[in-house]
Amino acid sequence: MSLALIAALPFLGALLPGLMLRAGRNACATATGAVTLLALLGLLSHLPAVLRGEMVQARFEWLPALGLNANFFLDGLGFMFAGLILGIGLLIIIYARFYLSKNDPMDQFYTYLLLFQGAMVGIVLSDNILLLLIFWELTSLSSFLLIGYWKHLPEGRQGARMALTVTGMGGLALIGGMLILGNIAGSYDLTVILENREAIQESDLYVPALLLILLGAFTKSAQFPFHFWLPHAMAAPTPVSAYLHSATMVKAGLFLMARLWPVLSGTDLWFYLVAGAGLITMTLGAVIALFKDDLKGLLAFSTVSHLGLITMLLGMGTEVAAVVAVFHIINHATFKAALFMTAGIIDHEAHTRDIKRLGGLRLLMPVTFIIGTIAAFSMAGLPPFNGFLSKEMMLHEAAHTSTLFMVMATVAATFSVAYSLRFVFHVFFGPKRDDYPAKPHDPGFGMWAAPALLVGLVIAIGLFPKTIVGALVATVSKAVTQADELPYYSLALWHGVNAALIMSIIAVATGAVLLLLHKALDRAWIAAPRPEAKAIFDALLAAITRTATRVTDALHDGAMSRYLAIFTAACVVIVAGAFFTADYVQGTRPMLPMTVPALVGFVLIMVPTLALALLHRNRYLSLVLMGVVGLLLSVGFAYLSAPDLAMTQLSVEVVTIILLLLALYFLPKETPVESSPARRWRDGVIGAGAGLGIGGLIYALLRREPDNIGWYFLENSYTGGGGNNVVNVILVDFRGFDTFGEIIVLGVAGIAIFAMVAAVLRGAGGKRLRAMAAEHVKIGDRHPLMMVVATRAVLPIALVVGVYIFWRGHSFPGGGFIAGLVVAVAVLMQYMASGLEWAQARQRVAYHGMIAVGILTAAFTGIASWFFGYPFLKSTFGYVTIPPLSKFEVASAMAFDVGVFLTVLGAVMLALAELSRMGRVSDPDVPINTDPMDIVTDGGAIRPAATKDS
Amino acid sequence: MEILVAIIIGSLTAVGTYLMLRMRTFPVIVGLSLLAYAVNFFLFASGRLMLNAPPLLYTDAPHTDALPQALTLTAIVIAFGMTAVAVIMALAAYLNDGSDKLDMENAAPEVTPEERGQ
Structure with a gap:
């Protein structure tokens, strides 16, 4: 399956849930799951090639002039992430089917989920960094929808807004960083950038590029000091948290750092920034997590901590550390997704996630207990689970970096043990309580199947790491480091007694003690003053909003004419300044003689x-x-x-x-x-300045010889477009696409007028209009006989003239625009002479329809040339003879001109007829005449027309 | 001749700008129309002035530049569309608020049609 299709499938599939929900919730979930499964199978079909170390590619030109192409490539790193996104995505879809209540709109949930999934897959498969940036922004937007899914909860809305603000801000920084990077490398293709390590690191712009890119990665991956948004995003439904915060969204930042690792890492700046931020985040997150009573809050800060761990490993800049990072990404995704789902199950069944209200669930929910315990032990880094393996390797790397890293890593590991054990012991152990908000029991199979599968992986990877993920980790690590051979490392439970093992034992022992002392520590924690990130964030945001409002209010106080005066005067002054400081050379083109x-x-x-x-x-x-x-x-x-x-x-x-x-x-x-005389003088001076500027400009232009492409149209009009009227040939042929755009603008103007009039008539304006009736002076003869007769006699003639002007347009002055206006005037005269009702009663086609038909005619003329293998709007022409007429020319551009004609006529008439309609409303007392004029002839006798009141 | 055209375009711009700086919507629309004349004529004139040289190939050479004419032709029609929308907007604002003042600071109606009525 093409990589582009894999990335596109979730987006296409996002259309399905809304349709399938009508067939029931199971059908909806099945359809969504099928989309993800299909994409996953497509991905897996590339597995053999990826394991062989080949690079799978799919390339499409999109906007090559900007360097923006839809290029995709798949190597080990992309494969691992895409696999996590789609694989865990599939499990989440199953889990969410049973998690969401009957009141939750399931179709919306799955639609958002698929949009998010597509954006994530897009990020990890993009070869072009501009394309990557587009997908990156899409993840921010779609995660906003997911986090705020429960729109009725203020926490949900606030959390979503905070996540969007922080990650969106980072996204902006990332755009800047990526553009710099692309500029240095001379290409926006990742595969090219990855080969330009020296050029990038030697560049003066390396530092700004690195800072901006890291800002993007840190905000997305919730690294200190941007870690605060992640816990607030926990207001989302648990499947969302499990998806976004175990396998996907927050890992996007890690992916980016891993992807750009070969070109950005290895410098001192990289080490201090990335490893430093990672170390702080890891420790801080672990400490805070211990004191969170909300299960999801605990998991959120634990996620922050583990993301910090992986960031730190990437920051170390050694190849072995990168291998450990890759391994831990896999492990973290498995146990953290399982834990989030466990928390969701507890919340679902016990109706609370507050640890202090739980306990003793071991006997009530045995299945959940087993799943949760295994996953939590893996998170704690206890053998024989997969978390233990990667944590040991991490401690080993930290111990070999510096004493500071060794100590901090041990502290983080200690707290990690403490909060993981708290998750197990304070929730599942202890006495059974009788004050649960609901009676907890194990959920149905559908809900625990997904976490159980993940826990199976946790155990299997822990016991047989080499067999299950050995090849994958090696391939991915090679992709991250871009190295042909990796240094020695070993995925195994037992490495003998070494520093890491000792650190681990200390961590477990101290962690257990911390948990025993939790009550006392918790009291101290609650009593201690600590900054509340949300309050700071809100205050900051409010201050920015206030400043922006003040500036806007000061600049835009609603005085339109003053804006315009300032704008015009500024233009005049700038241009005058430019004129008087430059050397003006008078042109030499001879002037035409003045004639009488x-x-x-x-x-x-x-x-x-x-x-x-x-x-x-x-x-x-x-x-x-x-x-x-x-x-x-x-x-x-x-x-x-x-x-x-x-x-x-x-x-x-x-x-x-x-x-x-x-x-x-x-x-x-x-x-x-x-206005005061002074104001009028001021405006006069501004106007005179503008007039002098424009007049002077055109004079200067007219005195210079032209240097343009005008000759091209004169030379090719007849041979290329088959017309002698060059202006018309340009309009319908050479520059037909411009004209097409212009008639669309005109059509939109007509429709906009229609909409505005309708709105006015419905609102306060309508009342005022009706009140106006009294003040209008009525004329005695509304439909003067002479005028009625004359306009009716003229109408057919005018129409013939219109057709004539249209037909000759290609070779003589005329054409669709002019013909449309002429016919519009002719029809308008009927309105004026005989009245709105009379005219509208005889109008067969609604003007909206006429605009639509016009634009569609023009469009189909353009599209028709595709069928002959020509580009859009390519024109052709020939000559036909229809007896008894002489030979005349037929050009396909004429069909286009018909479109122009209809659009112009429709738009002009719509605008004027709508104004007449307002007049009708303003004079409701005037009788409506549907007869030709105010008098009718009836069997030879003339009598006043029958009138009826509206 | 070039001087005359330049003066005409300049004057149309000057008066158009002056009217657009007025405080009621109607003169602003008239000013906008004048400015549109000026712009259209400017566009057309940028193809340089020629007498008796329409870009019709069945007439004898020389032919004037046709491209600015084609662009100006659509510009004239678009200017009509723009004027029409502006007129309806002005009308809607007047009917809804009872005032045709341009500035937003004085949104309260000073003379309503009811008050103005006989």
Whole structure:
């Protein structure tokens, strides 16, 4: 199975739980499990190759220009992690089926779980570090959903938020670190980066890269001082805790450190940072764990401690230590997952996880007792379980590093023994109590099967380490260290009497004593002052939020015109500064001679433009002036060799003015004087500055010779696009993809207007609209006969003109945009002359539909070229003769232009019709006429039209 | 000729900016439209000015640059879409709040249509 498919399967499978839940909870769990099982089998199919030391790869180009490719590779390290993620994932799915209560939405749980699983598998299989970063962020997001699964619990929400904040922050740092790393190595492919150890460690950027990457790894793996989020994430349902905190999420940081071990480790900085943080975390976590009364809290801090242990081993930088780290990752995953599930079972059956309320469960829950005890003894590092093996090897490494490590490691091991034994003795031993919140008994097989299997592994690995995981540990260790041969190490229960064994014996003996003294110690612990991480975190967060709010409030006080003034003035000042400090060279392109028509046009445009600044308070007048400017601009386009622009500007101008007139119907007709003369002068100066800048810019541009690709379109328009109108050929052919985007924007604008009008009519605006009716002056003749007759006579002609303009567009001025606007104006005239109801009663197609059909037509035209093996929107053309017409050209781009036409027509009409609808609401008393006009002819006699009230 | 075009574009920008700095929504929309004219004309003019040289291949050379024209054509239509959305937004704000003031600090209605009624 392709690696990409293995990573994609959980994501695809995430669609299943929601569907399968309808078939029942068993079906839902089975489907989810089947997805994971399939991915696991796919992974296992690569096992022989991985054990042979081969590297399995799958590569897809995604965004090669950015160095972002969907490259996957599988070696021993990736295999071990993927195996843990999928294997334990499968067990968790089974366990969760029985753990979740009937009230919990199971489909959501499994969906989140699969999303998380996919993200984790993605991390460990990624070859490309950019891809890895994407999956890394996905784990933060999906774990947020999982931790906060019980949305009704405040602890769940807070824990999820804290986890997201901390790991998300680390993720950001990691992005920076990885980008630096990729830059040094010259490639974003891990396989390349791993071969560039010298270049990376000699680089000046090694230190920042290392710090940022470690920040990412430490936050994810809950290393001191970021360890505090993990215990709060325990508010999640137990299957989530068991999954995230035994095998997956928190191990992602370890994975990253192990993955980059060959290139980053071995320096002093690496040793002090990683081994130091690991040592502190290991000891601190172990001490705190002893005093946690919540079973899951105890396990959470124990996890923190064990993560610290593995981090410390990786930090030591020796190959043997790396081997031990790998071995302990496997062991920790097995016993910790089993322990979390045990805690979940106890919580499920006894309805409490508080150790002080438990005890004596040994006889009530014998199966759980056996499973829990074996797993806890392994966690304590007691023989003959697997935890003992890796702990001995760890102590051996610590003893050979320095005295400090030896002492601290022994302390950590001591507390580890103490809290593990507490888990066993304070929960299962002691007298049976009669005050359990519920009557505890062993759960059904479904719930204890998964932990039992894991405990089986705990024993088997402990007794026969070489047989069961020897080959795997060797392969993985080679992948971590990138070494061809590993130094000597031995996976065995008995190594003779050595330092490690003595340290171990001290730890067990002292640990047992600590447990006996637990009552006294606990009192002292509770009495002692200690920093509460959550309070500090909350205070820090609140302070940041307050500061951000203050800054935002100060900068954004809602004075829009002031923002704009500051923005424009700043632009003017910056550009002016740049202009006056640079050497400006006047261009040498000769100017066109001034002609009389040009001068007349100039005056005709300038007068209304300047008048607008003075007379804008009269809103009707300002619309008239604006219309004059727009129409003259279209004349200007025509004069300056742009017939298509002239036609577009002309029709858009008409539509725009009608739209603004309709809007003005509801708005105040005058703009009051509100600003002081000083303010107006200020705005005038800002405006003049902007005008000078833009005018100067275009003048400078016009005086220079063009250096562009315009000639290409002129040369290839006919031969390549089959059209003589180069503008239209560019629109529908050369740059068809741009046009496609633009009509979508236009369609969205139309739909947005529809939605906004609907919202206004429903809300307070609707009331105000209806209240407006009284103030509107009614005209005597709503539908003047002359206008009705004229518009109706013109409609077919206008439509023919529209078709004509459309058809000729490829070779003469015209095309879909212009035709759409022309037809829109023609239809609009019907609305104006005969009324909304009359027009809508005759409208066969809804405008939304027209927009959709337009965009789809354009899209399918583009897609159609795929079937001929061409890229999207590749156009073709030919010539046909249909008697009695002369030969004419048909280009596939015309189908695209039909899409443009329909979208433009639909969007324009939707906008205007919606405004008319508002008018209808504002005048409810006006009778609705569905007849052609206010008078009807009835058998030759003319009488007033029948009206009905709304 | 180039000077005339530059003055027109500059003036449209200046008046458009001035109107956009007004405190009511309607002049801002008119200012936005003027600014759109200026931008569209600017875009078009960046292909340099030529007389009697439309980019239609059945006419005799020379032909002016067609690319800025094509881009400007869609820009004109998009500008309409933008104006339409802005108009409806202004209208919705006015109908919901009873004020067409631009700044948010003064959201309370000063003259409601009811008060303004006969």
